[in-house]
Amino acid sequence: MITAAYGSWRSPISADLIVQGSVGLSGVMLSGGDRYWLESRPTERGRTTLIRQSATGQIEELTPTPWNVRTRAHEYGGGSYCIDQGEVYFSHDKDQRLYRLILGQDPQPLTPELPLKFADGLIDRQRQRWIGVREDHRPEGEAIDAIVAIPLTGEPSEGQILTIGADFYASPRLSADGQRLAWLTWSHPNMPWDGTELWVAEFLADGSLATPQKVAGGDRESVFQPEWLPDGRLGFVSDRSSWWNLYSWDGQNTQAIAPTEAEFGLPQWVFGMxxxxxxxxxxxxxxxxxxxxxxxxxxxxxxxxxxxxxxxxxxxxxxxxxxxxxxxxxxxxxxxxxxxxxxxxxxxxxxxxxxSSLDLDPRYLSIPQSISFPSANGRVAYGHFYPPNNPDYRAPAGEKPPLLVKSHGGPTAQTRSSLSLGIQYWTSRGIAVLDVDYGGSTGYGRPYRDALQGQWGIVDVEDCAAGAQWLADQGLVDGDRLCIDGGSAGGYTTLCALTFTDVFKAGASRYGIGDLKALAEDTHKFESRYLDGLIGPWPEAADLYRERSPIHHVEQLNCPVIFFQGLEDKVVPPAQAETMVAALKAKGLPVAYVLFPEEQHGFRQAANIKRSLEGELYFYSQIFGFDLADEIEPVAIANWPKA
Structure with a gap:
């Protein structure tokens, strides 16, 4: 084995390998014996295409270039296609129109060229129409959600409104006999994991809906994924017991199915979950x-x-x-x-x-260890710890590894213990990783998820800092080389941790939030009232927004930061990163800013994913003073080296 400092180990898990040998997989479907799934391809600038594997095993790409199967309804999309009788109905990213694809023919638009977005659809074959969520951007101000029906034949149509009036709709589901429709709805300031309602209505002869009936849900009950059963009952998931558990409704009574302290639901950031x-x-x-x-x-x-x-x-x-x-x-x-x-x-x-088509030697993989650790105010927090691992190297005697803490987005998401090459990229080079499930994360019941209510920028930061400090106290990592990164909401947690604690010595923000006021005033409808629960209502709680915005407390930030940002990001516009970068430059702190002109919220293009990975590693190598085993294009760091 070669003796070399942590961080300087040569690894077969390169950034090129990660982006060139992998695709994103999602949106699986079964229909008529055929299997379908979506592939998001970083090497094709993040284009998403629909794949079919026939019952005989033959694989075919149904939507080749230039088609891009993606909806931007609720900005984050999901539920971008459905299948019925071998026909495909999908949203195309470029124009957001809904298309019908009959195999062997070119896709034909079902909707007109208007500022409309469609998602979460199904086919009502009895009435020859598509039913799903429409997001209408024609009015000034916020977009208007509705569940609509769009004819499968004739001229492109904007659709017949079936139900409207709530701020958000999702999960329309047609009963087996085609006579009833179920759906979910919620309204400001709730997010779907705070409180949703499950509704059912019968169809009238003209295809409209009769008087709807509320089945479950409310401001403090989150309902997830309704599905009709063959016998006419309705199944769904609810967190009324403090855990997202299974239930059935027979038209009059609701019954809990196999109650257990586990989560059968998820925060509905996207359609079609x-x-x-x-x-x-x-x-x-x-x-x-x-x-x-x-x-x-x-x-x-x-x-x-x-x-x-x-x-x-x-x-x-x-x-x-x-x-x-x-x-x-x-x-x-x-x-x-x-x-x-x-x-x-x-x-x-x-x-x-x-x-991934990569054939990796498992000896280079770090297997996560599920840990719990004490945090502030007697809380217990959770995470997955990945120690450095590379069979070709050992560290010099007495040296402890740097630690990279990862603060996930959402912030209601959860860490996954499944293989992440983005994490193995670090551990195989000699850098430990802690993936934190801070208070507010999903997977631990409603009280844990609600721990972030009114406490964003406090509980999440305390838990990330506590996890890093706990590992240092256990002698597993170097307490003088603790760094943190995150994207979006995780980027906010990262910036807060760097600003309001002295635990971390460096960090990286990907499209992270520096100014909560800017986020409250300049974001899309889906998240426009999200901060009411996490911080407080805007503008009534303006003082809290300022108090918890890192941009207003740069005097407390005394360590280097690198920022990665997409120019076309509408969720967290570039102005936030640029304001923060300018403030750090003025203060004389080492700071780097990497801008990607054609990226939105979250990086999809292979070259940019590679650059952000390598750029972050280069940044830490400079700050912590370890040599790199690979040739990496340098990142311009202002105020560096220190005078």
């Missing part, structure tokens, strides 16, 4: 998470029992069922994400498509 599916009237298939690990179970409605499948996955999402087959995406600590097909009766499974 699915964690459970009915197999028949008596059995469901359901994925749940507890303490950061996902599992898949067979749910017996008669006995209320859960029977877990013996599967080698710690991360499961996007579950759909057809007959005896289930399709989902899954990953493990040592295997990349993949589209998985499961035979429910036998428990046998196979990989249909892997997100």
């Amino acid at each position: 699915r964690t459970w599916a009915p197999i028949d009237g008596d059995r469901w298939l359901a994925a749940s998470t507890k303490a950061g690990h996902w599992s898949l179970s067979l749910v017996d409605l008669a006995t209320g029992s859960l029977k877990p499948f013996d599967l080698p996955f710690t991360d499961i999402s996007g579950l759909v069922v057809e007959g005896d087959r289930a399709l989902f995406t899954a990953a493990n600590t040592d295997r990349p994400g993949a589209v998985i097909e499961l035979q429910i009766s036998s428990g046998e499974w196979q990989v249909l498509k892997s997100s």
